[in-house]
Amino acid sequence: MNLPPTISLVPLSAEWHIDALQQVYWATPGYWAMYNFPAVPAGQAEHDLRTAVTMPGRTLLGIVQRPADAEQTIAESMIASQAAPGELIGLLDFRLHWPDEQIVSMGMIMVAEPYQRRGIARQAWTLLQPWLTAQAQMQKARVTVEQFNPTALKFFESVGFRLTGEANRIKVGDKFVRLLAMEMSL
Numbered sequence: 495m496n497l498p499p500t501i502s503l504v505p506l507s508a509e510w511h512i513d514a515l516q517q518v519y520w521a522t523p524g525y526w527a528m529y530n531f532p533a534v535p536a537g538q539a540e541h542d543l544r545t546a547v548t549m550p551g552r553t554l555l556g557i558v559q560r561p562a563d564a565e566q567t568i569a570e571s572m573i574a575s576q577a578a579p580g581e582l583i584g585l586l587d588f589r590l591h592w593p594d595e596q597i598v599s600m601g602m603i604m605v606a607e608p609y610q611r612r613g614i615a616r617q618a619w620t621l622l623q624p625w626l627t628a629q630a631q632m633q634k635a636r637v638t639v640e641q642f643n644p645t646a647l648k649f650f651e652s653v654g655f656r657l658t659g660e661a662n663r664i665k666v667g668d669k670f671v672r673l674l675a676m677e678m679s680l
Contacts, residue, residue, distance in 0.1 A: 501617050502580065506554040508543040514582040515539035515556070521583075521606035528643065529666050542587075551591050557584030557605065557618050583609045586618055590630050598626055598680075600637040603649075619653050627680045635680055638662065638673035647674070654678040 506515060516539035519526075526534050535541075546552045558580040587601035605614045626632040637655060639646045651657075660675035 500560055501583075501614060501621070502558045502560055503586065503618060503621050504556040504558050504582075506543060506546075506556045506585070508540060508547075511556060511582065512540045512543060515543065515554075515585065518556075518582055518585060518604065518606050521608060522604055524607060525604060528640065529671070530669060531667070546587075549589065552587075552589045552601075555586040555588075555618075555622070556582045557586065557614060559583045559609065559614075584614060584618065586622060588622075590632065593636075596631065596633040598630065598632040598635050600635060615649060616653065623680065632680050635678050637676050639676060641672040641674055647676075650676050 516534070516537075519534040519538055523533065526532075543554060546554050560580045584603070584605040586603055589599045589601065591597065592599045603615045603618060605618075623635075626635065635655070637650055639650060641661075655676035655678045658675040658677050662673045662675070663670045664673060665671075
């Protein structure tokens with residue numbers, strides 16, 4: 495039996511969400527530690543929100559934990575306003591039509607550590623996927639996952655992504671990170 499989602503997806507903007515997104519970043523110290531940051535960089539949320547609007551097709555959606563008594567359909571959750579009731583507990587970062595038409599590149603699905611392993615990321619993907627196909631008309635989703643992040647690799651495999659065999663190394667700070675490409679048809 496599928497339970498109704500306990501989250502909503504809310505478009506994020508620098509005007510309304512800098513502080514709330516920075517709180518989510520502070521609540522994910524494990525993510526920043528993977529990149530050898532002792533803590534989330536000051537101003538990271540503002541930087542991300544302001545940079546996103548300069549990149550065609552890039553979207554940041556907040557994952558909002560709804561109060562238990564809030565009823566909302568999936569369609570309503572995708573068009574929720576900045577005033578949606580609840581607490582920002584995560585982030586979906588993606589870019590439409592990148593690197594090619596009808597491909598969505600997932601930047602990340604981040605869930606604050608106190609809310610991890612509760613199915614929140616799966617709910618967020620379950621809400622986003624139909625919108626990607628019906629409204630945004632995407633046919634394929636891509637993601638690159640850090641080789642040293644087995645939790646993310648397992649998550650993306652569990653929702654239908656498959657390793658492509660492609661890998662890329664990028665420099666993050668003073669170390670190199672190997673990214674493994676994954677794809678799925680939508």
